Amino acid sequence: MPTDRNGLTVLTVDECMRLLSSHVPRVGRISFVSDNKPVILPVNYAFHEGSVVFRTDPGAKLSAASGGEYVAFEVDSIDTTWEEGWSVLVQGRAEEVTDPDEVERLENLPLRPWGPGPKAAYVRIMSTDISGRRLD
């Protein structure tokens, strides 16, 4: 397995996708740019048909980023006691899912918006890059 210059094992895209789909809790962090500043917040996510999907409220800052803006999404599992763990980073554009058939399929996923609001939209990350590292 290749390692990076820090001695971390470089994960393949397949491994990253496996971790994205199996990781519990299904909580990651989404980052986007607002007013030229990075913003980060936790989201409950699902890995659906190869994409990270989450929900956001209309009017939320994150909602504004869901019209094709670049975002980053990260999940990790890091055990500092045993000094092992991994992290996966997904980068790409966020887009709201508007197709009614697809929304209906997404309704069956265990997805919760991490915040109030009656009509949270579904947002999908169209990934351009998926990378990960593992410390063994």
Place this chain on the structure above:
Amino acid sequence: MADSEDPQRSIARLNVDECLALLGHRVVGRVAFICGDGPAIVPVNYLLDEGTVVFRTTYGTTLDTIGSGARVAFEVDAIDEATHSGWSVVVAGKAEEIWRPEELERARNLPLQPWAPGDRAHYVRILPSSISGRRID
């Protein structure tokens, strides 16, 4: 069932003292910064020191991108999967590499272990411009 349909769910904003207390209880956070076309996120081991968030990194992309005054957002959370209760705290501010000899000496004496191997000889601190947090019960 969506949270939004759960009348029992409540969200509370945390004050700065509560946020600082929670930040002091964790050791791993995530730093978001702008890199190229968009944001990137890296997990780091951190410590609170005199009101700043301090972490170690190696030379390379992260340090080059944020080490000289870049705006960053730093997040720490604890969220229970079963109940979806938990909290998150976000520190927004500017990052800078610690380079003055006396400050570097102080940083090196902090009980700060990087979770990743490698020569993480560089120390970065985040000077907060805002600290916010929320708790969901």
